Amino acid sequence: MSYPWILRRTLLYMAVTAFALWVLVPIFFIGISAFTPRNEIYRWPKPILPSRFSLDTMRFFLNSYGVLRSLSNSVWVALLTLAFTLAVGAPAGYAVARFHFRGREGFRLGILITRMFPTALLAVPLAVTFIKWGLYDTLIGVALIHTAMALPFAVIITTGIFMGVPKDLEEAAMTLGCSRFGAFVRVALPLALPGLAAAAMFTFVISWNEVFAATILTVNNRTLPAHILTTIQASPLYFRFAGGFFMILPALFFMFLIRRYLFHMWGGATAER
Numbered sequence: 001m002s003y004p005w006i007l008r009r010t011l012l013y014m015a016v017t018a019f020a021l022w023v024l025v026p027i028f029f030i031g032i033s034a035f036t037p038r039n040e041i042y043r044w045p046k047p048i049l050p051s052r053f054s055l056d057t058m059r060f061f062l063n064s065y066g067v068l069r070s071l072s073n074s075v076w077v078a079l080l081t082l083a084f085t086l087a088v089g090a091p092a093g094y095a096v097a098r099f100h101f102r103g104r105e106g107f108r109l110g111i112l113i114t115r116m117f118p119t120a121l122l123a124v125p126l127a128v129t130f131i132k133w134g135l136y137d138t139l140i141g142v143a144l145i146h147t148a149m150a151l152p153f154a155v156i157i158t159t160g161i162f163m164g165v166p167k168d169l170e171e172a173a174m175t176l177g178c179s180r181f182g183a184f185v186r187v188a189l190p191l192a193l194p195g196l197a198a199a200a201m202f203t204f205v206i207s208w209n210e211v212f213a214a215t216i217l218t219v220n221n222r223t224l225p226a227h228i229l230t231t232i233q234a235s236p237l238y239f240r241f242a243g244g245f246f247m248i249l250p251a252l253f254f255m256f257l258i259r260r261y262l263f264h265m266w267g268g269a270t271a272e273r
Contacts, residue, residue, distance in 0.1 A: 027248060027252070030241055030244045030245050030248070031245050032048070032049065032050065033057075033238070033241035033245075034057055034058060034238075034241045034242045034244070034245035034246075035050070035053045035054060035055065035057065035058070036050040036053075036054065036057065036238075036241075037050060037051070037052065037054040037056060037057075038054075038056055038057055038060070038236075038238045041057075041237050041238045041241070042237070057238045057239075057241065057242045058242050058245075058246075060238065060239065060242070061239055061242035061243060061246065064231075064235075064239065066222070066227050066231075067224070067227065070222050070223055070224045070226070070227035070228075071224050073139060073221055073222065073223050073224070074207075074208060074223040074224040074225070076139050076143075077139050077142050077143045077146060077207055077214070077223055078146075078204050078207040078208050080139065080140065080143035081143045081146040081147050081150060081203060081204070081206075081207040082200055082203050082204055082207070084143060084144070084147040085147050085150045085151055085154045085200075085203045086154065086196065086199070086200060086203070088147070088151060088154075089150075089151055089154030089155050089157075089158055089199070090154075090158050090189075090196060092155045092158070093154070093155050093156075093157070093158025093159040093160075093161065093162055094158065094162045094184060094188065096108060096155065096159045097158075097159045097160075097161075097162035097163045098162065098167065098170075108156075108159070111151070111152040111155050111156070112152055112156070114148075114152055115149075115152055119145075119149075119212050119213050119216075120212065123212075123213075123216045126145065126213070126216070126217065127216060127217060130217055136217060136218075137217070137218050137219050137220055137221055138218075138221065139221055141217055141218075142213065142214050142217055142218060142221075142223065143207070145210075145213040145214075145217065146206065146207040146210055146213070149206060149207075149210065149213075150202075150203040150206045150207065153199075153202060153203070153206070154199055154202075154203055157195070157198070157199040157202065158192075158195075158196065158199055160195075161192045161195035161196060161199070162188060162192055164192075164195070165187075165188050165191045165192055169187050169188075169191070170183040170184070170187050170188055171183075173186060173187045198257075201254040201257055202254070204250075204254060205250065205251045205254050205255070208224075208225075208247075208250050208251065209225060209247065209251060210223075210225065211223075211225035211226055211229050214226040215229055215230065224246075224247065225247060228243040228247070
């Protein structure tokens with residue numbers, strides 16, 4: 001085993017460890033602070049671990065005005081976004097993976113270009129359009145915006161998923177009497193379900209964490225991130241810690257579930273078979 005190889009591996013492990021600490025240390029302190037007694041939050045010097053773990057901060061957060069309603073709104077918006085995104089993204093990904101048509105590569109590039117435009121630039125036209133259509137301050141309106149944000153990622157992910165499904169199985173099903181749609185439903189879709197579940201979780205996390213569009217397009221029906229953003233300046237420190245922990249918990253949970261699919265999905269989306 002050569003010395004340069006050992007050096008490269010050591011530097012790689014050090015870089016990975018530094019990056020992991022850069023991500024995990026803030027999450028650790030937010031989580032610890034969310035379960036610290038409220039009177040210890042302002043103690044100085046503050047110990048790394050609290051004298052005891054308490055649910056008072058989380059109870060205060062959940063019982064605060066508007067939190068439970070905004071939590072319910074976030075769940076409904078995320079579920080609607082999930083349904084809309086998979087209903088459009090899965091067939092689009094299948095079409096890109098299976099069919100060769102003029103402009104195919106341009107389409108794959110175009111769905112990524114849509115993410116180049118910041119939501120802040122579209123805030124005023126979106127608000128005006130939604131007011132005209134009667135979608136302003138509605139959960140469906142927020143779900144449509146979240147769908148537009150998540151759809152490019154969903155198409156890319158599902159393209160990689162269906163590229164990993166052998167085309168020969170669908171052709172065999174069609175020789176036995178299945179239509180193209182029947183082969184898709186009975187053969188390709190069941191084989192792609194684990195990856196589609198991962199894409200669904202990814203879409204859910206995008207919708208759950210989105211804050212800007214939900215803040216601009218709602219007044220009374222805010223999602224949880226929008227509600228926290230609008231109240232955080234007038235909230236005590238322990239409310240902020242509890243809100244931060246409550247927001248990152250679903251993302252961590254879903255990312256833990258889909259970790260085994262990530263490399264396969266992103267690698268397959270850029271490879272032709």
